[in-house]
Amino acid sequence: MLETGSRILVIDDEPQIRRLLKVALAAHGFEMAEAALGREGLTQAAMSRPDLIILDMGLPDMDGLEVLKQLREWSQTPVIVLSVKEQEETKIAMLDAGAEDYVTKPFGMGELLARIRAALRRSLKEAAEEAVLTLGDLRIDRVKRLVTVAEQPVKLTPTEYDILKTLASNPGRVFTNTQLLKAVWGAGYQNETHYLRVFVGQLRRKIEQNPSRPIHLITEPGVGYRLM
CATH class of the missing domain: 3.40.50.2300 (Response regulator)
Structure with missing residues (x-):
């Protein structure tokens, strides 16, 4: 074990x-x-x-x-x-x-x-990061930058993909709003949390079966997000 x-x-x-x-x-x-x-x-x-x-x-x-x-x-x-x-x-x-x-x-x-x-x-x-990450029906190929849901390809914008890629770098871990904003938009954007709300909403509509009750991209209220 x-x-x-x-x-x-x-x-x-x-x-x-x-x-x-x-x-x-x-x-x-x-x-x-x-x-x-x-x-x-x-x-x-x-x-x-x-x-x-x-x-x-x-x-x-x-x-x-x-x-x-x-x-x-x-x-x-x-x-x-x-x-x-x-x-x-x-x-x-x-x-x-x-x-x-x-x-x-x-x-x-x-x-x-x-x-x-x-x-x-x-x-x-x-130490040995997997190139392909599978989370239920969600599959992320980080080498080819391909995302599929239930084996169907999903077209993401570069920003949507960067958010997903950042969360997928450590599935299950909480990423704060500040960490995500710095990783995706860079230094100087740490307070622009409305950017995240907009793009996370768009991302959920593409990868979740029911965006109002997500099972993959989970909100930690007042803190940030985690990918389950």
């Missing part, structure tokens, strides 16, 4: 959450290291070289965002952020700074485990 033997570092100051995660992760074949403080977590990350990090945004000694920024100076280990609902702006900042995904407290253990498995799969695939 993919997760067997994978090392997970949990950085969270709540002992009950660390205990809960330790039991659940061990039951699913993970090894777990833990830290209650941000600085301790950075030291643990350097020493244990985990395959994935679960990082709480509210730590007593330093902000979770600062922990992530320092980590990203030397490591690209996938990070899943634990947040609370009202921390939307900080959540966006964490994703922009390089977090892989986030889970909102209180979280279901099944959801967290699914996010962990997905992040580990993406991490393993990054």
